[in-house]
Amino acid sequence: MARKTKAEAEATRESILDAAEKMFFEQGVSRTSLEQIARAAGVTRGAIYWHFRNKQALFEAMLGRVRNPMEARLADLLEQQRSIDALRDICVDSLRQLATSEHHFRVFSILFLRTESDTGLAAQEEISGRSVQLLQQYFGIPAVRNTLAADITPELAALALNSHFVGIYFQWLKTPDHWNLVEQAPALVDIIFRGLQRR
Template sequence: MARRTKAEAAATREALLDAAEEIFLERGVARTSLEQIARQAGMTRGAVYWHFRNKADLFRAMLDRVRMPFQELVDEADDPALADAPLEAIRLACRQGFARLEQPRYRRVHAILIHHCEVFGEIDPLAMQNEMAEESCGALIEYFTVASEHRLLRPNITPELAARLLQSSLGGLFHDWLRNHEHFSISERGMELVDTLLKLLAREP
């Protein structure tokens, strides 16, 4: 019985987050109340407070469902040889990330964070975006550092510069895609960008 209750509670929490995605995307975060989210999910406001302290807590939980830690993306490739191939690890992690972004949930939540959320109470979308960007850039620097130690980068390219170049390119692509996601595939265009940039950064044979 306890196991079933735990499973039901988890399902309720997921249903509330699903409802929040829908209504945040439609109305914006600031103009959405917890009562509206509860109604959207067919529940009471008490159910929301059982799982989340406030709207900021719910919003962060929604973001957590689409976080993409760089190492997790590398691990998804499930290739032990990547430990000695840092540039290929970066390439495959980008491919995994693009594939996730094309899933509706990932696109919706990132669209909410960037286009449908303003500073409101404990919710600071710019701070959240900066946190995610710094986390990603830090991981890229680690992999480009290994590449540099293996003499895989051009001599005039530092790991920090390589990471910033790639992150800036991906950021521009990401924002273009969110505005026009029906016009092109981020996986196709993204991999073209990543492959080209990694070739430009790599030491010539």
């Protein structure tokens, strides 16, 4: 086949990534072959091996397209020393984004449910690890810490909030049609915040 222009090449690269995302989501990472991805992208394996070293590299590139949506906002929260209500908004928005963005839905579904690879775990760690760090620092701000219940350290608060969050992600991704995350998000977030704050 003929050589493509630079822009066209970049387009096929993206379509390969799209196809990988789709197939990984539908079948799981280990059970989808490069041949299947190639077919879904309308190319052959040759194209995949041209753009990516192997399946592993393709997988990582696919994950790399999604950035943790919370992270930037958490950094801003910390820097601006915003109120805890602002954090609550971030949390609600984050849950809603998972439920409304097909792209995020698929990638996080792959990360949580459709991969057993170590790089998948590493990616999870990279994503949630930084968030926990930022949350810890935020809860350490005296004005914020004072609002926490008596025996809750910043570390514990960050851990609990993050775990609660991951649990909601996880549970909902398993059965997204079973309950409405967008509707329940505020109530679910309120519960954990009530648990963290002093009464």
